[in-house]
Amino acid sequence: MKAEIFNFFTLLVEKVSGISLKTGKEYLVENRLNELARALGYRDHEELYQVARGRLTRDLLDQIVDALTTNETYFFRDQHPFEALRKHIIPELKEKRADLKKMVFWSAACSTGQEPYSLAILLKEYFSDLLRSWRVEILASDISESALKKAREGIYTQIEVNRGLPVTFLVKYFQQVGSHWKISEELKGLVKFRKINLVEPLQGMGSFDVILCRYVLIYFSPSMKKRVWENLCRVLNPGGYILLGSTEFPPSLPPDLEKKVLGKTVCFRKKD
Ligand SMILES: C[S@@+](CC[C@H](N)C(=O)[O-])C[C@H]1O[C@@H](n2cnc3c(N)ncnc32)[C@H](O)[C@@H]1O
Known part of the structure; x- marks a missing residue:
């Protein structure tokens, strides 16, 4: 993933949600954004980047933040x-x-x-x-x-x-x-x-x-x-x-x- 794209998305997500994704998480960010991009009908995260840079709606921003949250959980976690x-x-x-x-x-x-x-x-x-x-x-x-x-x-x-x-x-x-x-x-x-x-x-x-x-x-x-x-x-x-x-x-x-x-x-x- 290009550094410019990684920085764009991670700064955005940190500003909105506090979630701090540091260098080393490129692979995770790229995978999740590729998945989101395809679900929205775009080719990949690079096309999503162009769209988000051009016109970032509230709805798209929410979906980007959502895609980059980690939702790991289970019943009675840690007991x-x-x-x-x-x-x-x-x-x-x-x-x-x-x-x-x-x-x-x-x-x-x-x-x-x-x-x-x-x-x-x-x-x-x-x-x-x-x-x-x-x-x-x-x-x-x-x-x-x-x-x-x-x-x-x-x-x-x-x-x-x-x-x-x-x-x-x-x-x-x-x-x-x-x-x-x-x-x-x-x-x-x-x-x-x-x-x-x-x-x-x-x-x-x-x-x-x-x-x-x-x-x-x-x-x-x-x-x-x-x-x-x-x-x-x-x-x-x-x-x-x-x-x-x-x-x-x-x-x-x-x-x-x-x-x-x-x-x-x-x-x-x-x-x-
Ligand atoms: C790893 S899960 C933990 C779930 C549960 N508390 C547990 O311990 O099993 C972390 C959750 O924090 C949420 N989260 C991350 N940033 C948040 C924020 N700024 N406000 C509210 N929830 C947030 C994520 O969406 C995710 O569902």
Whole structure:
């Protein structure tokens, strides 16, 4: 891929989404843009470049960003964070929010939905009393329209359900449709999907008791990572928790946030 084309697309994508694609990623960028170019009826990424340089519509920009996101995910990813939610975080919040009877979760880069649906399954399995008599909300968001479309549909391949989802949950919460598996309407109804770009100011979002922001900060430059982290801390309720991916670290620890080790999970709690 020509350096000029690589620089054009990577600068564009970094400006819009924070995703920082450095030298060495040429092959990945070229492949994904070739795929997008063909889907749009162009010959290859070079023709797409000419089009984008000539007239970059909002729609095309969104599709370019979408093509360059990495949507790797699976059900109950890493397991321990879900254990921490089940054994520590949700029971603690249940006690602390007993007057309010409200718990709000945000899966802040939900990709194709496996993360928020894992959370919905966990709530259904272990906290059905909350679902019956509390206001429990799960917001799930991503920048990628195509990932969100799949998440909203809630239909997964055999390979996808084989990744992380215990078979007992598969038969209980999914229905087989041909060679695919469709999540139950009940679970789907627990999750609200929305397109949210984490690098933009989070306005009119409300606030959250638990934020899962897993395996997305790794794609950002240090300054963008800092900005997103500060945005997340701002919308976290006192007593609430942020969970990152197990290989991720926050760029800073503000004075009102404490690091907590719950079982095998490191998370961040806002002081009361
Ligand atoms: C590797 S996936 C992680 C999915 C899930 N959180 C997990 O841990 O399995 C990263 C997700 O971050 C999303 N993403 C990247 N930049 C984003 C941004 N600026 N705002 C919102 N989502 C973003 C991508 O579209 C992708 O779906």
